[in-house]
Amino acid sequence: MKLLISISFSLFFFTHLLSCSFAVQNRIFPLGMTSAGVVVVEVRLDRGSAAPLTDEKQNITNDELTWSGQNYLKVYDNNQRELYTEVIDSGLSIHYLMYDSILQSIVDKGLSLTTRFNDFKRITSGKINFCRYETQCDFAELIYDTINNTVHLKSHNGHKHLLPITNEEYTIANDIRNMYLDRDAGIQSITGLLLISSYREYNINEQRIFVAHIAVGQKLPVHDEKKEKKRQFSDVANSTFSEPVIYHSQGFDFVFWE
Structure with a gap:
């Protein structure tokens, strides 16, 4: 009985903690192109907190949150197949308030590694919507087809791109696939x-x-008009930004070109 009570309490505590701080963001930052495909920095992060919740402490503040994970230099083709993978940092830990600056340093490091690609062409400009x-x-727009068991992303140009949710080789979508996709129901x-x-873009x-961030979650974030204002950049070195986070969410970036 004591063991059952202990397990029940632990599950309640863990669930309570997750509901306040847990999130997953798998992000892609394109750097440029080679003849094989797009060269990107890929960052896989889990958000959590080391600060325990108690009866007296019911909320977790931003300065108690951290992102942890790993990042890679990768090359993708236009069918989202990984053609090249190199670990940049396997033990990444980011204090929540340092998120933007650390992301920028990761992209800078990725750019320094692109010299290994002889035909690399660097991104010159872009914009974020x-x-x-x-x-x-x-x-x-996301278009679901339950008959053919597919989801497509329809771009602003009207082109449809298959979202590889059911393709287990597209590992950046693993969190959503494993937690939400029923293999029988598709x-x-x-x-x-x-x-x-x-x-x-x-x-x-x-x-x-193009890169679209796709996510599933329980509660939408409060919109920040200042942060979500359409933004343009003149160099890929200045292209990082904080993706708005859904509470208790899993998200990933989908990259393609037209």
């Missing part, structure tokens, strides 16, 4: 759950690369 976690916005089990947060001469 925010869809505020909708299934459809001015820039993109796409029907997540229809309407996926939401679009940001929609980015990167330029290399005439080439356009």
Whole structure:
């Protein structure tokens, strides 16, 4: 009986903690192109807190939150297949308030590693738009097909790109796939759950690369008009930003080009 009470209390405590701080963000920051595909920095992060909740302490503040995980230098083709993977840092730990500056340093390090690609062409400019976690916005739309068991992202140009939710080789979507996708029910089990947060465009001469952040969660973040204002950048070194976080969420970036 004591063991049962102890386990029940632990589960309650853990669930309470997760509901306040837990989130997963798997993010992609394109750096440029090679003849094989797009070169990116990929960052996989879990958010949590070391500060325990008690009867007296019911909330976790931003200065008690941390992101932990790993990051990579990768090359993807336009079917989201990984052609090259190199670990940049396998023991990443970011204090919540240092999130932006650490992301920038990771991208800078990734850029320094692109010298290993002889035909690398660096991104010259781009812009960031925010869809505020909708299934459809001015820039993109998610289209579900339960008959063919697929989800497509329809770009602002009207082109449809297969979202590889059911493809286990697309590991950046593992969290959503493992937690929400019912293997028997297929796409029907997540229809309407996926939401679009940001929609980015990167330029290399005439080439356009796009990244959409897709997530599932329980409670939408409070909109910050200042942070979510449409933003342009003139160099990829200045392209990092904080993705708005849904409470208790799993999110990933989907990269493609047209």
